[in-house]
Amino acid sequence: MAEDLNLRILQILEDNGVHLAVPVQQWVNNTEDSTxxxxxxxxxxxxxxxxSDDDKVAMKGSLDYPYKG
Numbered sequence: 001m002a003e004d005l006n007l008r009i010l011q012i013l014e015d016n017g018v019h020l021a022v023p024v025q026q027w028v029n030n031t032e033d034s035t036x037x038x039x040x041x042x043x044x045x046x047x048x049x050x051x052s053d054d055d056k057v058a059m060k061g062s063l064d065y066p067y068k069g
Contacts, residue, residue: 004066 013020051059 008065
């Protein structure tokens with residue numbers, strides 16, 4: 001069931017033109033410039049939508065699962 005759900009999520013992402021990021025390992029040196037880089041990344045907003053309560057209620061139960069395919 002978990003595999004079916006994951007595959008369905010991947011299909012939804014693909015249908016909407018979303019591509020997953022490639023895992024990256026980042027090394028941070030203890031320099032003045034690296035401190036600024038780390039601080040800037042913490043100040044950025046998360047890349048997730050902030051839906052209103054009405055939008056959340058409207059979306060509840062809207063996923064057709066299991067996928068008919």
